[in-house]
Amino acid sequence: MSYSVIDKxxxxxxxxxxxxxxxxxxxxxxxxxxxxVLGGSMGKALPPGSIIRVRFANDVNLETGQVVTYVAxxxxxxxxxxxxxxxxxxxxxxxxGDGTVCPDAPMPVSxxxxxxxxxxxxxxxxPVPPPQLRxxxxxxxxxLFSRVVLIALCLDPRFSNxxxxxxVETRTMAVRGVEFVKHCARRNSPTQPVPRS
Numbered sequence: 012m013s014y015s016v017i018d019k020x021x022x023x024x025x026x027x028x029x030x031x032x033x034x035x036x037x038x039x040x041x042x043x044x045x046x047x048v049l050g051g052s053m054g055k056a057l058p059p060g061s062i063i064r065v066r067f068a069n070d071v072n073l074e075t076g077q078v079v080t081y082v083a084x085x086x087x088x089x090x091x092x093x094x095x096x097x098x099x100x101x102x103x104x105x106x107x108g109d110g111t112v113c114p115d116a117p118m119p120v121s122x123x124x125x126x127x128x129x130x131x132x133x134x135x136x137x138p139v140p141p142p143q144l145r146x147x148x149x150x151x152x153x154x155l156f157s158r159v160v161l162i163a164l165c166l167d168p169r170f171s172n173x174x175x176x177x178x179v180e181t182r183t184m185a186v187r188g189v190e191f192v193k194h195c196a197r198r199n200s201p202t203q204p205v206p207r208s
Contacts, residue, residue, distance in 0.1 A: 042066075042067050043064055043065060043066045043067070043125075043128065044064075044065055044067075045062055045063065045064050045065075046062070046063055046065070046087075047060065047061070047062055047063075048060065048061045048062075048063055048089065050108075051110060052090070052108030052109075052110050052111055053078070053089065053090065053091070053108050053109045053110060054108070054109040054110030054143060055109075055140075055143050056078070056091075056109045056130075056139065056140050056141075056142065056143065057078070057089060057109075057127075057130060057139075058132065061130050061131065061132045062130070062131040062132075063089065063127050063129070063130050063131075063139075064127070064128050064129040064130075064131075064136070065080050065089075065124065065125040065126065065127055065128070066125050066126055066128045067124060067125040068123070068125045068126045070095075070102065070120040070123065072126065073092060073095065073104065073120070073123065073126070074092070075092055075093065075094065075095070076091065076092065076141070076142075077091070077092050077126050077127070077139075078090065078091050078092070078126070078127040078139050079091075079092050079104065079106060079123050079124075079125070079126055079127070080123070080124045080125055080126075080127065081104065081106070081118050081122045081123045081124060082122050082124060083118070083122075087124065088106070088115065089127060090106035090107055090108050090115060091106060091107060091108070091109055091142060092104055092105075092106055093105045093106060093107050093114060093157050094157060094161055095120070096117070096161055096164055096165070098117075098164045098165055098167070098168050098171075099167075099168065101119055101120075101168070102119070102120040103117040103118060103119055103120065103164060103168065104117065104118055104119075104120055104122075104123060105117050105157055105160055105161060105164070106118070107153060107157060109142045109143060111153075111182075112149060112152040112153040112156055112182065113156055113175070113178050113179045113182050114153075114156055114157045114160050114175060114178070115175065116160075116171065116172040116175040116176065117160065117164045117168060117171050117172070117175070127139045156178050159174060159178070160174055160175050160178070163175075
């Protein structure tokens, strides 16, 4: 699964704890930073290579539908906020890329760095677009998967991480299975003889 990640400065070792501590300091002001999108999981909303502008923000400014950046274990991810929830006294965000039905593992609100405010593509800055219109089936699957992860989060945060990982694995296997069947069907389809003139 690809992520809409932003680049790591100087390709240095990614230190998520230091980055979070630094971002918590910057959340007290109105600071912003710019970076480049590497992955394609946000679809047309954040195409790879786009420059994004992120405003540091604390959890009171977070709203469903915003594109937020958060610190994962080894990268910074930019995905749309689907739901905020509380489990065992801690607050979590559930996010999902616009181009996938699989939600991310819930992240503590403290892992969120900020909110995307603008995107630059072809040299022009513009607001972050809303999610593109998807088919009913796509929206239904995304909703169901996010609800399953939310229910698992209410039971136990570690269990919800496990559930989210299994959803991604199952989807990946299903996509590969469909591609394999299509490939076999193309290989075994009778070819039409070329008429001779």
